[in-house]
Amino acid sequence: xxxxxxxxxxxxxxxxxxxxxxxxxxxxxxxxxxxxxxxxxxxxxxxxxxxxxxxxxxxxxxxxxxxxxxxxxxxxxxxxxxxxxxxxxxxxxxxxxxxxxxxxxxxxxxxxxxxxxxxxxxxxxxxxxxxxxxxxxxxxxxxxxxxxxxxxxxxxxxxxxxxxxxxxxxxxxxxxxxxxxxxxxxxxxxxxxxxxxxxxxxxxxxxxxxxxxxxxxxxxxxxxxxxxxxxxxxxxxxxxxxxxxxxxxxxxxxxxxxxxxxxxxxxx
Numbered sequence: 001x002x003x004x005x006x007x008x009x010x011x012x013x014x015x016x017x018x019x020x021x022x023x024x025x026x027x028x029x030x031x032x033x034x035x036x037x038x039x040x041x042x043x044x045x046x047x048x049x050x051x052x053x054x055x056x057x058x059x060x061x062x063x064x065x066x067x068x069x070x071x072x073x074x075x076x077x078x079x080x081x082x083x084x085x086x087x088x089x090x091x092x093x094x095x096x097x098x099x100x101x102x103x104x105x106x107x108x109x110x111x112x113x114x115x116x117x118x119x120x121x122x123x124x125x126x127x128x129x130x131x132x133x134x135x136x137x138x139x140x141x142x143x144x145x146x147x148x149x150x151x152x153x154x155x156x157x158x159x160x161x162x163x164x165x166x167x168x169x170x171x172x173x174x175x176x177x178x179x180x181x182x183x184x185x186x187x188x189x190x191x192x193x194x195x196x197x198x199x200x201x202x203x204x205x206x207x208x209x210x211x212x213x214x215x216x217x218x219x220x221x222x223x224x225x226x227x228x229x230x231x232x233x234x235x236x237x238x239x240x241x242x243x244x245x246x247x248x249x250x251x252x253x254x255x256x257x258x259x260x261x262x263x264x265x266x267x268x
Contacts, residue, residue: 007256015217021255022252022254023252024254024261028165028184030086033163034079035086038089038182039087039099040095042101042134044101045064084103085105085162086109087100087107090180090181090193092130108139108141111145111146112143115178116177146171153242155171156168167182170183170192192250194236196228197228197236198233248261
């Protein structure tokens with residue numbers, strides 16, 4: 001992805017310059033099949049995109065390459081689509097859930113509020129960002145209610161055990177009604193896919209004062225138009241400061257975090 005406003009490869013940026021971003025999905029071999037956290041674009045999005053998908057892809061300058069879809073990348077790693085038994089979504093916007101039809105047998109885990117928003121959009125933004133073609137196959141929904149449990153001091157849904165792996169949905173509502181981060185236990189550590197709770201790694205860095213490379217105008221757009229509430233950035237800074245030895249965080253679109261995660265935990 002090369003949308004306006006994101007940092008460029010060298011960390012600089014500008015509001016009227018195209019930057020470099022990714023759609024960061026996580027593959028987890030649970031010991032009892034494969035799980036995905038977010039799916040990115042699907043195969044149909046790349047080969048026969050609907051007008052809404054094409055319009056959004058053009059805005060963010062996403063090439064819609066079939067070889068970058070989750071289903072193709074799974075194949076290069078020796079997995080079959082049927083191996084994907086569970087999909088956990090941070091939220092159901094088109095660039096995060098486009099691959100759902102590629103794995104029709106998978107159980108799709110999301111917050112109950114997010115599934116409700118996806119099935120019954122209430123605003124023009126929801127109507128455009130949630131695509132009916134991504135649910136036309138009749139997903140096997142597994143709704144979760146993020147309340148009553150705690151994960152490192154944050155309210156969460158009851159943990160979900162899949163094979164040897166534990167997943168936890170942690171609510172960070174704002175970007176969507178039911179937006180959640182998805183925590184995955186990897187050995188004695190956790191990785192937290194924060195979806196679109198933030199978009200630039202320094203927004204949640206507890207050691208560096210935040211300064212967006214594209215300036216205050218982009219900061220305003222992020223917090224207002226993209227509805228990434230600052231309170232979530234503060235919560236994630238505190239989480240990293242108190243539990244950085246046990247928790248690694250990354251968001252969906254920051255290329256810097258993608259490269260760090262890929263080198264440290266073998267993400268693709």
